[in-house]
């Protein structure tokens with residue numbers, strides 16, 4: 578099964594549709610996992626929410642989901658983000674806002690059964706202490722590699738220390754997160770920068786951080802715990818304006834990062850029509 582992993586769509590429907598097409602071109606998508614901030618900044622929040630619900634996405638809330646329902650205030654947002662959050666709040670229906678408020682801040686997922694849909698596959702997370710062979714019980718997919726055969730993922734927007742707020746940029750934040758991560762693999766968003774964290778007791782900071790580049794893959798051998806950030810679909814900030822997403826292939830037990838060009842000008846035109854802040858429009862071209 579191929580699991581599409583997206584984050585920080587930010588109401589950029591053109592980017593989302595392009596990512597869905599690009600990912601499907603590589604083979605059928607069995608599940609969709611979203612790491613938060615589907616809304617905020619961009620011009621089509623309702624349509625992006627509808628698209629993800631249609632695909633039964635497993636979805637954790639980001640700070641923007643919380644802000645646009647009024648669940649949290651926007652005092653900690655910069656003025657442009659606060660203005661966009663207010664605009665989004667007015668644009669969404671009461672039903673859409675109520676739905677966003679039901680989203681959890683942390684989700685655990687196993688993706689062990691290709692027959693199960695996203696959201697329906699939730700189950701107990703494998704103990705990261707278990708070694709291959711020591712795991713009892715049937716293994717759902719014999720083609721899965723040792724370790725990944727009981728792959729457990731923890732999904733959170735920021736970090737497990739501060740689920741909707743903390744940016745996982747530093748070794749310190751990574752270690753703080755890993756101390757709370759019970760599963761072998763973690764998935765985070767929020768920074769809008771693709772990243773791989775590999776736990777390494779021998780490393781000076783206890784882990785290594787790597788930029789996750791277009792076309793690169795990381796193997797889920799289960800030997801070391803990992804945290805992966807798939808970057809942002811709708812507002813990349815690593816200097817590359819192309820939409821970013823990742824695909825987890827349960828058969829090869831690997832996660833691959835992809836970048837894809839989308840019609841940035843179309844999204845920008847819609848933002849102009851909605852009179853969203855100029856800086857938010859311009860940054861899409863720059864990827865910052």
Ligand SMILES: [Zn+2]
Pocket residue numbers: 585587614639767769
């Ligand atoms: Zn975001």
